[in-house]
Amino acid sequence: MRSDAAPARVWVPEVPACGALIDPGPDARHYLERVCRAREGESVTLTDGRGRVAVARVTRDGGRLALAVGRVEDLPAPAPRVLLCGAPEGERADWMVEKLAELGVTTLIPVDTARARWERFERRAQRFERLALAALRQSLGAHRMEIGRPTPLGEACAALPAGGTRWLAEPSGARADARRAALPGWYGVVGPAAGLDEAERASCIACGFAPISLADSRLRTETAALCMAALWAACADRGAEVAGETGRGA
Template sequence: MRVLVPPGSLTLGGTIELDEEESHHLAVRRAHSDELVELLDGAGGVARGKARLRGRVWIVEVDAVELRPPLAPLTIAVGAGDRDHFGWLVEKAAELGVTTVVPLETERTQAVATRLRDRHVPKLRWAALQAIKQSGSAWAPAIEAPGTLERFLARAAGGARLLADVGGDDPPVRLDEGPAVVLIGPEGGFTNDERSLIDSAGYAAIALGRFTLRFETAAVAAAAAVAIARGRSAHG
C-alpha cells in the first residue's frame, strides 16, 4: 500500500502524520494498525514504515529510507488542447517516466474553448502524484504552466529533439540516457509558420503510427517509443 508525503519529509526513524487525503486513502483500503506502507514524496524519496491510527489521522513510523536516482530526462511538449484530455495525458506520462510535461499555446489551441489554462495546472500536478502512487515511480513529472511555442523553442535544448508527425521517419531504434524532447501538435497540427520554426530549431520528424493520433494518444506513444529505444541501448 502506498501513500504520498511532502518532498523532503522522509527521515529515518522519524514519524510522519499523513494529511487528510492520504489518511482517508488508508481508511478506504481498510488498513490496520502496524500495517507496512510505502511512502513516496515524488522527488525521489521512497520510504517504508508501519502505519498507526491516531484518532482520525494516520501516522507512519519510518524505518527505511531510500533516495532513488533521477529518471533520464524526457520532456513532452504538447499543444494545450482540451483540459480533460490533457489530464489523462499527464497520468500516463507519469506512469511512463516522463520527467517534464509542457503545455504549448499554439495558433490552433486558441480556438479550443475547453483548452488547458494556468488555473488548471495545480490539478494536473495532483494527478501526476496520484499516478506515481499507483505505478510506484519515485519521481513525479514536472508540469509547467502553458507557454508559447516560440518561448519553448528558444530554450537551449540538447540531446534528441523529435517532432511527432505522421509523415516522419520511424522512431529511433536506440537512444541513450541523455535529454530527449518530443514535440506534439494540437488537434489539427502545427501551422505552416509554426512548423518552420520547429524545423529551424533542429527537430527531426518521427511517425508514431500509420494514422493521425489525438494529442494525448501521441504523447503516450512518444513516451513509450523513447522508453523502448532507451531500453534497447541499455541492454546492448
C-alpha cells in the first residue's frame, strides 16, 4: 500500500464490536494481502455497506492475517439517488452497475418496458451484487448501492416516495439544470436502448418526471444513466447552497 493512499476498505456482512479480533474471510484476506499488500500494523476500514464503518488494524492470529477492530461509527444514509433504468444492450449493464455504484447512486431499479425487458437479470444478479460491492470498496463508500429486481416501469414509478427532483432522460428535453434542484432526493428514469413508448413517456411525466436532455448527442442507455449519476454526484451536498441561491430570487 502506498503511504499516501487512503486505508483499504473491506466489506463485511456485519461490522463487529469495538475490540473484536476477526478473521475477515477468504475474499477480504486475499484482497488485503494480494491486492493492497497490507502489512501488520496498517489501518483498514471495515464497512457493512449499510452505513456502519470501523477502523481496524492488520495483525496476525495464529500466523494468519486478522483484523483488530477499533472505533465503530454509524454514518447517516445519504439523500436518495434512485435510478429507474431500462435494459441496456448486451453486456453493457455490467459496467453500468459498477459505475453507478461508484458514483453514489443509492438504488438502481431495473425497469421492464414495452420495448425491452431485463431478460437475463436472474443469471446476472450475483455478478451485479459483486460489482456493487467492489465499487463500494473502490469508492471508499459506506452505503452499498441497492439493486432492485426488474419491475414494470409504471409500478416502479408508483412505488417512489413523494418529492425530490425527477428527471426523465430525453434527447429533446430541456437542458438538465442542477441549479434549480429542489433537494433532497434525486429520481431518474432512463429508457432502454429502443426507447420508451409514448404511453410510458406520458405516464412518467404524469408522475412528475421532467424531460431533460443530458447532452447534444444521442446517448446509449448506459451512457445516459451514467451522465445522470455524474450530475447528481456533482451536485450532492450542495442542497443548502442551491436552495439559498434560489431563495435570493435566481
